[in-house]
Amino acid sequence: DSAEAVVGLSGMQVSLQPPTTQTKHINSVKWKIQRNSTSKTSVILTWKNEVEVWTDDLKEIFDFREKNLTLLIKAAQPRDSGLYLLEVTDDSGKVKHHRFWVSVFDPVGTLEAVGKTKVLGGGKCQVSLSCSVSGGGHVSYVWYRGKELIETPDNLSKLEEQIDVNSLENYTCNVSNPVSWVNHTFSQSCDNKQxxxxxxxxxxxxxxxxxxxxxxxxxxxxxxxxxxxHNNPGEPLTVYEDVNNLQNRCNQTQRQNPPGEGSTIYSMIQSQSSAPTSQEANTLYALVQPSRKSESKKKNQNSSFSYTIYEEVGKTQLKAQNPARLSRRELENFCVYS
Known part of the structure; x- marks a missing residue:
């Protein structure tokens, strides 16, 4: 009789279950294995009168179900592939046989795909495609152009075709074995520009x-x-000035109220600093009161008079006209406290 094909995935359980007609009126059961065509057949286990007898340590690899005479491969590996034979002896002494051809495969490994395009003459391009996998064993390659199957003479992992210039073609490479598969789609275009x-x-x-x-x-x-x-000054400019020294006052504009009243003097002093880029203005507030030197002249003046000077010091353009100045006599009567 022909063997029943059973395919298993590496690491998974594989079940070998005989037809139900062989599970009635059973006297004894024997499971055997032939791993390849050159090796001898060896006994896995013998069951009789509800007693299991295992060969060596094979019980760690296999398991037995007495109810339906099923042999289980717990965690199948590729080395467990081979021909399995079941011998069933009924109460009359008749022996029945059933065979299983077991193939255990590793899953298809990682797919590596490479696609190249080369411009040829006559408005054509040559497309070279390659697919390869690491592991899996006994894999087959199938190529598709779009959804159309490409007939190849052998199990080719490489494909070469010609396409038109300035065209786009999709190719799919499918790599599979009886238990798993992987694929990759190439989108190959042909550009005439080199x-x-x-x-x-x-x-x-x-x-x-x-x-x-x-x-x-x-x-x-x-x-x-x-x-x-760097050119911008970091601190405001403070000016201390003695009004009595007339020569130190230059470029000033003053406005003075009439004598006899509280007077306010506004003076703007033009900055003559060597830093032409300075744009900050500085204001000087000064209180002007009668000087002690002029005590003899206070007879004609009101000693309660006080004068406040607001001065803004900053860079502004010099005016063409000469600023108004206080007379020397007037300056001697005042002292600036800033």
């Missing part, structure tokens, strides 16, 4: 020039901002 090493060199040079320009621009902006920050 890129030479000169093109890549020009691209690199242009990229370097752009990078250099961007770097120089950033450096110039940073330097300008740093220079501006």
């Amino acid at each position: 890129h030479t090493s000169v093109d890549y060199l020009v691209f690199i040079v242009i990229s370097l020039i752009i990078l250099l320009l961007v770097t120089l621009t950033c450096f110039c902006v940073w330097r300008r901002r740093r220079k501006q920050c």
Whole structure:
């Protein structure tokens, strides 16, 4: 009789169950295995009168179901593949046989796919495709163009075809064995433009020039901002001035109320600093009161008079006209406290 084919996945349980007609009026059962065509047949177990007798340590690999005479391979491995024979002896002494051809496979491994396109003459391109897997064993390769099966003479892991220029074709590589499969789809286009090493060199040079320009621009902006920050004064300018010294007062504009009343003098002093970029203005507040030197002249003046001077010190353009000045006599009568 022909053997019943059984396929198993590595690491999984495989069950060998005989037809039910062989499980009635049983006297004894014997399971045997022939791993390959050159090896001898060896006994796995013998069952009789509900007693199991195992050969060596095979009970760690196999298990037996007395109810239906099924032999189980607990965690099948490729080395467990082979021909399994069942001998059943009934109460009359008649012997029946049943055979199983067991094939255990590892799953198909990782698929590595490579696709290349080469421009040919006459508006054609050559497509070279390759598929390979690591592990699995006994794998078969099938190729498809779109959904159309490509007939190949042998079990080829490589495919070469010609397609039209400026076209796009989809190819699928299917790798399988009886227990698992993997596939990969290639989308191959044919571009008539050929890129030479000169093109890549020009691209690199242009990229370097752009990078250099961007770097120089950033450096110039940073330097300008740093220079501006350096030229800006960090603290306001404080001016202490003795009004009695007339020569120290220059470029002033003053407005004085008539004598006899509380007078307010507003003076703007033009900054003559060597920092032309300074844009900050500084204000000087000064209280002007009669000087002790003029005590003899207070007879004609009101000693309660006081004068307040507000002065703004900053960089402004010098005016063309000469500012108004206090007379020397008036300046001698005042002292500035700032």
